[in-house]
Amino acid sequence: MASSDLRITGVSVDVIAWPLKMKRRHGVGDIERSMPGAILRITTDGGLVGWGEVAPWAVFTGTAEANATGIAHYLKPILIGADPLRVSSLMQKIEKALTGHTEGKAAIEMALLDITGKRFGLSIAQLLGGRYRERVPLSVSIANPDFDADLEFARHVASLGVNIFKVKTGFLTHAEDMKRLERLRSTLAPTADIRIDYNQGLDPWNALQQVREMEVFKPTFIEQPVKRHQWEAMAEIARAIDTPLMADESVFSPADAIAMVRQRFADVVAIKIMKSGGIARAREIAAIAEAAGIIGYGGTMFEGGIASAAGLQMVSATPNIALGAEFYTSTWVMGVEVLTKPLQIENGQSVVPDGPGLGVEVDEDAVKSISVAHYA
Numbered sequence: 001m002a003s004s005d006l007r008i009t010g011v012s013v014d015v016i017a018w019p020l021k022m023k024r025r026h027g028v029g030d031i032e033r034s035m036p037g038a039i040l041r042i043t044t045d046g047g048l049v050g051w052g053e054v055a056p057w058a059v060f061t062g063t064a065e066a067n068a069t070g071i072a073h074y075l076k077p078i079l080i081g082a083d084p085l086r087v088s089s090l091m092q093k094i095e096k097a098l099t100g101h102t103e104g105k106a107a108i109e110m111a112l113l114d115i116t117g118k119r120f121g122l123s124i125a126q127l128l129g130g131r132y133r134e135r136v137p138l139s140v141s142i143a144n145p146d147f148d149a150d151l152e153f154a155r156h157v158a159s160l161g162v163n164i165f166k167v168k169t170g171f172l173t174h175a176e177d178m179k180r181l182e183r184l185r186s187t188l189a190p191t192a193d194i195r196i197d198y199n200q201g202l203d204p205w206n207a208l209q210q211v212r213e214m215e216v217f218k219p220t221f222i223e224q225p226v227k228r229h230q231w232e233a234m235a236e237i238a239r240a241i242d243t244p245l246m247a248d249e250s251v252f253s254p255a256d257a258i259a260m261v262r263q264r265f266a267d268v269v270a271i272k273i274m275k276s277g278g279i280a281r282a283r284e285i286a287a288i289a290e291a292a293g294i295i296g297y298g299g300t301m302f303e304g305g306i307a308s309a310a311g312l313q314m315v316s317a318t319p320n321i322a323l324g325a326e327f328y329t330s331t332w333v334m335g336v337e338v339l340t341k342p343l344q345i346e347n348g349q350s351v352v353p354d355g356p357g358l359g360v361e362v363d364e365d366a367v368k369s370i371s372v373a374h375y376a
């Protein structure tokens with residue numbers, strides 16, 4: 001099939017403000033009350049609608065505003081009138097037209113795959129070769145500046161079957177972080193799988209000393225202790241400690257993943273569609289890592305149900321993203337649900353949605369209720 005009978009007739013974007021149920025603190029920055037995002041709607045002349053979500057973080061990837069205007073002003077002209085099923089061809093044109101804006105590109109790709117899946121009655125996981133796993137174990141982040149509130153949250157989600165906890169460190173003193181880990185270890189079951197994420201919060205001169213002392217808590221991995229481009233320091237730490245080291249901010253793209261392999265600056269890599277600019281590039285990273293014996297983890301930004309559904313479809317179909325994932329924010333962190341049927345969590349695991357495309361339906365009134373700017 002050279003081209004289908006479908007054509008894109010509309011591209012609209014809402015910049016939104018997600019209300020949050022809890023504060024979040026990380027080595028790289030804090031989130032107090034609400035989180036900016038954007039929701040993309042692509043319409044076709046066949047009546048099929050594809051949904052996408054931009055989940056940026058200004059200190060990490062980019063901004064909702066820049067992505068929304070990037071789509072509306074630079075990418076919409078490429079999409080209007082195009083065949084939505086020519087996903088890889090359209091994504092190449094988009095890559096040539098606008099640098100960066102990986103979250104906006106991820107949103108466009110998920111909307112195009114949503115349309116493609118709906119056109120053929122297949123889920124995105126099926127388009128990617130089928131599910132490798134039906135459920136994805138959830139990793140819940142311990143990131144509330146009120147640590148007692150977080151212990152309560154950890155106990156609550158543990159009672160729902162969650163067994164993976166990722167503690168955000170590096171925004172307090174090292175002594176305070178050690179105390180938090182001690183308290184968490186004694187609160188949770190001895191079998192709890194604990195990970196530690198510095199979000200770039202340490203400086204290379206004493207990072208190794210601090211990270212080494214954290215090994216006493218037997219974390220499954222220690223994540224991104226130093227800044228994004230301090231690859232040499234990452235490599236030195238990876239060699240020096242017994243605990244696997246995970247790269248998150250240090251690996252956005254497949255080219256970064258090749259550098260990770262060459263310099264061996266990580267043993268684990270956080271794979272996020274918002275960093276890579278979509279599912280195809282995220283799976284390139286997973287493949288490069290797999291060839292080098294590096295294992296993947298399903299990271300997220302602050303994602304609502306649309307982006308989480310896209311990530312879940314990808315993780316379910318990608319064997320090397322094997323250390324769990326974070327698809328709980330739409331259920332437990334965001335104060336508004338934009339899906340008519342929320343993503344399901346059962347026994348501490350995300351259930352991969354059934355149904356064609358993303359496998360979710362969007363409540364347009366809910367989107368309007370948190371919209372702060374609309375580009376049509």
Ligand SMILES: [Mg+2]
Nearest residue numbers: 197199223248
């Ligand atoms: Mg991280």
